[in-house]
Amino acid sequence: MKFVKLVAVIMAGLILASCASGPKIQYGDATSVETTTLGFGSTDLQTIAAKLVDDLVTFPPIVQETANRRPVVFVDKIKNKTTEHIDTESITDTIQTKLLQSGKFRFVDMTAVKAVQEQMQFQIDSGMVDPSKAVAFGKQTGAEFMLYGNMSSIVKRNSSAQDVYYKFTLKLLNLESGIMEWAGEKEIRKTGEKSFMSL
Amino acid sequence: MRKALVRTAMLAGLSGIMMGCAVNETATVTVNDDGTTQIIESNSGLLSDSLSIADTKTGFVGNLLKAQVSIKNDSRKQLNFQYKFKWLDKNGFEVAIDGRPWTPISITPYESKTVQGVAPNPTVNSFKILVQD
Secondary structure, eight states, rough: OOHHHHHHHHHHHHIIIIISSSSSSSOOOTTOOOSSSSOOOOOHHHHHHHHHHHHHHSSSSHHTTTTTTOEEEEEEEEESSSOOOOOHHHHHHHHHHHHHTTSSSEEEOOGGHHHHHHHHHHHHHHSSOGGGOOTTTOOOOOEEEEEEEEEEEEEOOOOEEEEEEEEEEEEEEEEOOOHHHHEEEEEEEEEEEEEOOOO | OOOHHHHHHHHHHHHHHHHOOOOOOOOEEEEOOOOOOOEEOOOHHHHHEEEEEEEEEEEEEEEEEEEEEEOOOOOSSEEEEEEEEEEEESSEEEEEEOOOOOOEEEEEEEEEEEEEEEEETEEEEEEEEEEEE
């Protein structure tokens, strides 16, 4: 009996040493699959961006268009038609970064226009900048394409389970001709038991 | 009665250690741009016994490497795991670290599934595919 007690104490010690001790806060893999809740998460964002960037850069007319030059694109807002609060700008930021790093596209950043304007005005008006080195107005490049899209969801639930379906659509429009040159879609379905959900 | 309780507690503790602290290991496949070299390093206990790479294809879309890997479930049970592409330049440096997420995949017994990926930029000329359970 004493032996059994001793083994039990050792086992309890092992449990505590192997699992319960150690830091309560730790860094994790940012690209790991995250299933904390059924709501939109980091895995969904990363999956959407990876799929749509792959689709866009391998679409034959776009491959041709980007073979010898890097077209200039501006990113419009993604309409969030889901019932959740989703930072769609974060999705387009990731897509924009991936496209820029692919070396296939260049971007004009419409979110920085005000700051750029203020800086250029400062260079001209402040008297602190050498006029020969001040950035000239009216020399910026206009975007040829616009990237925009929608995000929608369908949520269904019963007493025991819940199903969430997301659809993210991204489109590339030629600003001069008005022709939509490319469109890509990514669908995501997630299901969960009611007791574990918190949308 | 007391003995049985102690035994149950010991078993529960042991299974707690085994399940709660399980480590995910990876299996790696490397394919060079000429498509000839293929090195398989299987260091995953569960996956190396159950998975195999049935086929790999590489090609260039414009100047971006496109990779396709067909993964086969050699076991008699459904396998749920995650995969991820790792892109390398000609010097073996990893390109766009953490650029792609772990992607969940499920393969039914003896079935093959194809996964595809496109390199993040033109410097890439080889890739690895990682799997974890």
